[in-house]
Amino acid sequence: MINKKMQFGILSMACLFASIGLAAFTLSIQSPAWTLFYLALCAIAGIAVTFAFCSKCPVKSACPHVLPGFMTRIMNDRTPGSYTRFELMVTFLSIGIILFFPQVWLIRYPFRFGLFWILAGAGLMLIVKNICRRCRNVYCPFRK
Numbered sequence: 578m579i580n581k582k583m584q585f586g587i588l589s590m591a592c593l594f595a596s597i598g599l600a601a602f603t604l605s606i607q608s609p610a611w612t613l614f615y616l617a618l619c620a621i622a623g624i625a626v627t628f629a630f631c632s633k634c635p636v637k638s639a640c641p642h643v644l645p646g647f648m649t650r651i652m653n654d655r656t657p658g659s660y661t662r663f664e665l666m667v668t669f670l671s672i673g674i675i676l677f678f679p680q681v682w683l684i685r686y687p688f689r690f691g692l693f694w695i696l697a698g699a700g701l702m703l704i705v706k707n708i709c710r711r712c713r714n715v716y717c718p719f720r721k
Contacts, residue, residue, distance in 0.1 A: 586641030603682050626645075626671045
């Protein structure tokens, strides 16, 4: 049975993946090459976040996001501990790339632009409001 925190984790990832899918669809209308580039950037950024942040989490085996938790199991095991400035910079930069790179194309389509931010915002808010507050990662700077 899936617990409530895992439900929020799955829903938050679904919202974030839907926003990426919407951005990729919008890019594909104008440039298939930029679409492939963006999707490759998203994959690289996702791996970077998972390695820099998630793989250092002491409770990664019970990750409510499911996919990052699974990915950390196939990565080199890292010792849990406080996050360095570099790890946090990689995490924020990677998330920033995923969110801000497609804006040049999305801004031309106001409905899609708004929907992208609604989906991405919903995903991020679900994480902050429902997962971070219940998280047991004592090293996480987002835990309150």
